[in-house]
Amino acid sequence: DIQMTQSPSSLSASVGDRVTITCRASQSISSYLNWYQQKPGKAPKLLIYTASSLQSGVPSRFSGSGSGTDFTLTISSLQPEDFATYYCQQSYSTPHTFGQGTKLEIK
Amino acid sequence: QVQLVQSGAEVKKPGASVKVSCKASGYTFSTYYMHWVRQAPGQGLEWMGWINPNSGGTNYAQKFQGRVTMTRDTSISTAYMDLSRLRSDDTAVYFCAREYSSGWSLDYWGQGTLVTVSS
Secondary structure (H helix, E strand, O other), X not given: OOOEEEEOOEEEEOOOOOEEEEEEXXXXXXXXXXXXXXXXXXXXXXXXXXXXXXXXXXXXXXXXXXXXXXXXXXXXXXXXXXXXXXEEEEOOOOOOOEOOOEEEEEO | OOEEEEOOOEEEOOOOOEEEEEEEEOOOHHHOOEEXXXXXXXXXXXXXXXXXXOOOOEEEOHHHOXXXXXXXXXXXXXXXXXXOOOOHHHOXXXXXXXXXXXXXXXXXXXXXXXXXXXX
């Protein structure tokens, strides 16, 4: 199975900050990397697919980059509604494993 | 609009089975694979497998092989996830999610079904 490792596991930031979350795969996954946002008690929401494609309806302050084994999710200017947990997921091969999550908290 | 509506919460005893349903609307059910993902309390997301609603073909994570069965009823646009021989560590929220055609990401999710396994 492909292991997905996110860093950091938690992050404190302020409204307006630029934030970057990293996801590393244990082997090359080309660009088959997705990012999700999850708020407490809710289902995950797709933000980015195939590493850098913005899902319809997602604000442009979210962006993704990377290929192979190293990927990043960047939020250019944090908004109050962005405080949540973020997960990466590889869809290169089954099982489609998730990272352990990054909890983004208000500083 | 696309909607996935799951069945309600369940409480089961160890060793029992549970069947969770996921009713799709707003799109052609047979066109998109359906995945199942679970989340134990306070934990991360765990991928369980997918079903091709058109053919009924499935792909399960090795961890659940032999205990999970994913089926569908195309006449009512509903997918099912059956988990048997339940243990306490199967206590989790179970989500169904539609696979997006690009990159095999999951673009629409059900609201989740809490399954509690307790004696």
